[in-house]
Amino acid sequence: MSQDNSALEERILLRTATTGDARLAKDVLQRANFVAHVCDDMHALVSELSRGVGAVMVAEEVIGEVATSELASALALQPPWSDVPVLVLARRGADSRAIASAMDEFANVTVIERPMRVAALVTALRAALRARRRQYELRNLLDSLRDADQRKTEFLATLAHELRNPLAPLSTALSLLARKKPPPAEAGKYYELMTRQVDHMVRLVNDLMEVSRITRGKIDLQLAQVLLDSVIDEAVELSRPLFERGGHALVLDLPSEPLVVRGDAVRLTQVFSNLLNNAAKYSPTPGKVSVVARHEAQHAVVRVVDTGTGIAPDMLRSIFDMFVQVSGTAKAAQGGLGIGLTLVKSLVELHGGTVEAASDGPGRGATFTVRLPLARLIPSSRRPSSRGTAETEIKGTVLVVDDNHDAADSLVELLASLGATPIVAYSGEEALRIARDRKPTLALLDIGMPGMDGCELARCLRAEPWGEDLHLIALTGWGQQGLRARIAEAGFDHHLLKPLNLSEFVRLLKHERAARDRQVAAKEIQTPAS
Known part of the structure; x- marks a missing residue:
């Protein structure tokens, strides 16, 4: 919420009998640090309600039958979470027809009899504003739940779509194999197709399981000293098929002095392969992706810079949240559930690091910066990374x-x-x-x-x-x-x-x-x- 909106939502809307009373009441309220807004008539007060209000304070003299009905009608149009406090300043006795009508018409009304002590008025207004703030908290909670529900609905629809996508070519390939019964040389292409689609489904399910384990705190890191350049090499190898398919250029700018962090090599590889995959998927063909690693203070800092679709300023904070996807990029993403960045943030934070996104806006690329605490620098040469595992014969x-x-x-x-x-x-x-x-x-x-x-x-x-x-x-x-x-x-x-x-x-x-x-x-x- 902006500061301007917050001030409007704390306002006391005043409708008094005379201009002198309005001036006096406003002066008293401002000395008590309330934001007071004087309304010339009931119609003006009703108009101000929609802009934001903390409480309404009206004098008995101005709440005739028509005015009461007008204010009551406006208050009846409030959203379900809202119940604006109304304070009525009554003449001695507080038993007039106007007061009785106000108590019948207004759901949340407090009658204060004049003459009154300033302290009593201030206390009543503070209580009314505390109740109003709780209403705003409820509104924010409801808004958050509604947004989360909407994101989950969109996520489930995306999940169903992404799981159906590999099923279609799998089903087609199986039908072709059954109908054509091709020789091994021809059947090979169908087997390769099915392998790719099964691998894709496995990645989707694994991502879902990873998010579930992380959010429930059920993930254990196998911590050891890790050479960050070897981790990046592994991540590049995992992401290479996407880069080759998209015709993207990949530039590595790693320091000559090895960067050593204490972490889980497998999980860190997952972090950078996710960032590289995102960069490749969201970059128009042909694109360029740069990976720049540096030693900055006590941290290893890795920046993944792409020339892709970019990120709108209002999405930069929420892009790492669960179920959030940048609108309008589903087609560019070429499939996926949009939870890769959630995994990245969670895994980086488990390593005591941070990750942030930056972009100059849609169509202008993005930069993801990962900061990880350095362990100690070791003067050894770069360690070669392992590549795959050859199959072996199984006996017995x-x-x-x-x-x-x-x-x-x-x-x-x-x-x-x-x-x-x-x-x-x-x-x-x-x-x-x-x-x-x-x-x-x-x-x-x-x-x-x-x-x-x-x-x-x-x-x-x-x-x-x-x-x-x-x-x-x-x-x-x-x-x-x-x-x-x-x-x-x-x-x-x-x-x-x-x-x-x-x-x-x-x-x-x-x-x-x-x-x-x-x-x-x-x-x-x-x-x-x-």
């Missing part, structure tokens, strides 16, 4: 358990293509029978199954004589902290989210295999030769 018998037949069968085929010997079960009871017979070395279990769920099955498998060496992985569509604790207690080695990320899965198996090889080597060293 793998048990797949899921009551969703399509999910289980497709995962079995994937594991078989990697060299495993997969076996499948569609319930916990069936899995236990098969496992006792086949004794798998690895098991991927769905958690949310009817009857014996994945956690109960895991406990039963661990109880078997061979169960201690079984590698158990939970596969779920949920990532809540409570579920993770229950999974760990059931004896699982790892917990992965659906759909299975193949690179993450293979990397996990490699680390597990390396750890077991080290254990075997240690045992061999400790065992003396015969």
Whole structure:
């Protein structure tokens, strides 16, 4: 609310019997630090109501039948949150027909009998203004709730739209594969199309889950010393497909001296990849995006500057809020839920930093500035960033358990293509029978199954004589902290989210295999030769 509006909303509108009374009343109120506005007649007072009012003070002499009706009609048109206090200065006795009529017509009326003490009048007006301020607080709350509800409605509509978008090409590609039955060389393009669309849906769902975890305070940072230039390199690699598709130029301006912060490398990569993705999506083709990193005081400062659609001045503060999207940019965004900047702000603040947006207006680009506290500068050379994970062959018998037949069968085929010997079960009871017979070395279990769920099955498998060496992985569509604790207690080695990320899965198996090889080597060293 502007200062001018605030002053109008604190005004006492005065309607007295004479000009002398008006002058005297206004002088008294101003000495008590009230804002007083004298109205020449009731029509003028009613007109002033719409501009803003804290309370109305009228003399009994001016509230005849017509004037009372006019004021009552105006007050009846107030919005639901508003109940303007009316103070009537009555002649001695306070039992006239005018006073009785005012008490009947006005919902929020206080009658003060003259002559009165100035202190009594001031006290009554202060009480009336306190009540009026509470009404303004209620109005602001209602406005905020209405705006939030509108943003959520728009967000849900966008979510439905964005989830349908990848479903259309998925459905079309599946129909083409079923009808045409193309040879492998021709079918490859359809598989690539479906992979892109599934990846897009996974990113949407992951963003939603991330926002949920952050807003509930359920996110844990894996803090360590992080080279910021390596984080930026990773973010650039993740965002590269968008830049290549849009034909945008990307310019990196990083200092020769490494910038070291204490943070979670994965989360910081998420911050900068989101900013780079936004810059690419909101920049007309061909655009230019610059990433400039500097050491400023005790902070590492990274600016992402684009030549895109820009941001209106009134949106700069709210652009990081949940469900807020810049109007008129949905088409330029090329898909998305508009929650990327909410994630950026939350993650940066979890690292003790700040992020702000600046723009000269629509069509004039934008600059996002991230400030992170520096750890210590280390004189080592730039550390090369890891790039991807090569697939490896999976050996041994793998048990797949899921009551969703399509999910289980497709995962079995994937594991078989990697060299495993997969076996499948569609319930916990069936899995236990098969496992006792086949004794798998690895098991991927769905958690949310009817009857014996994945956690109960895991406990039963661990109880078997061979169960201690079984590698158990939970596969779920949920990532809540409570579920993770229950999974760990059931004896699982790892917990992965659906759909299975193949690179993450293979990397996990490699680390597990390396750890077991080290254990075997240690045992061999400790065992003396015969």
